[in-house]
Amino acid sequence: MNNSPLPRQFALDISHIPTPSLSNFLAGENLALHSTLQDLVKSWESNHPRLASENPLNQRWIYWWGPKGSGRTHLLSAIGIAAQELGLEYFPLTPNEPISWVSLEERLPSLSTSNQPSVITVDDVDRLDERLVASLFRILNEIQGSKAIHIFMAGNAAPGALKLREDLRTRLGWGLIFQTHLLGDDEKIQALQQAAQARGLVLSPDVLPWLLNRFYRDMPNLMALIDALDAYSLETKRAVTLPLVRELLQPK
Structure with a gap:
């Protein structure tokens, strides 16, 4: 499993990260x-x-x-x-x-x-x-x-x-x-889907299970990755599919 930080060459755009609220917290x-x-x-x-x-x-x-x-x-x-x-x-x-x-x-x-x-x-x-x-x-x-x-x-x-x-x-x-307890995998996927929807981001069905199995498992890094994917998708004008995720995460 790769637990390295997000690629250095990619600057996160945090201007549209949803504000923490009780309504967007998956209990x-x-x-x-x-x-x-x-x-x-x-x-x-x-x-x-x-x-x-x-x-x-x-x-x-x-x-x-x-x-x-x-x-x-x-x-x-x-x-x-x-x-x-x-x-x-x-x-x-x-x-x-x-x-x-x-x-x-x-x-x-x-x-x-x-x-x-x-x-x-x-x-x-x-x-x-x-x-x-x-x-x-x-x-x-x-x-x-x-x-x-x-x-x-x-x-x-x-x-x-x-x-x-x-x-x-x-x-x-x-x-x-x-x-406070960590979310299970199904709950993590639900929370990440909600975060993606809040950003207007559509993920292909295989993206989140792949990330949980092959990459990050903690929610702060996963949420940061959703923001990275959102901005990278806008920058490249491409849908968020598994090939795009692999491209973003590959070392430069």
Whole structure:
């Protein structure tokens, strides 16, 4: 199996990659988490702020974990984008942008007393350094006593198995916890077909099974490959058939 990166000579056109959403996420075994997030968005859409006593922590504090390619980041982005579309304040946090953490901590006192929902997402919790671990600890303490702040976090392991300080691991488990699962081959094909249709891309029936058997198997690379095939098909003005796929993927 060839697991090398996409051909260097080919530049991906990302201008028309569909935005992550709950509607374009194929749930598979992740149905419980997906349904929980959909229900939360519906509660935001109803636009009826609730008191803290009516808004328990396990409805505002969710951590999910699973292997790379199981939809962790897609779901974080999707819930954040849904919040933005509804006019809610949204704060995406990652290990790579520490300044965002500082900005959020400055805003937390006012957010905590507001009845208006606000949304925080934290990706790659397992990669946080000591300074960001301390920041997340403070953020979670503030959220615990807040009225309407929602926080969604994702990592590569269950809270108890993370290589983080114990008091943070304990707090990660205060809300709901879900495990995200990789899609099976039939589910991967269904998801890739949906992604292709969203781009207006028609694939010959033998393309996706061949890719799964001979090339990539993880969803991020497969989705990137769909984008590559889309752009290459437009560039060459040819249909996406197995010969075109082989041509794109052959070393130069």
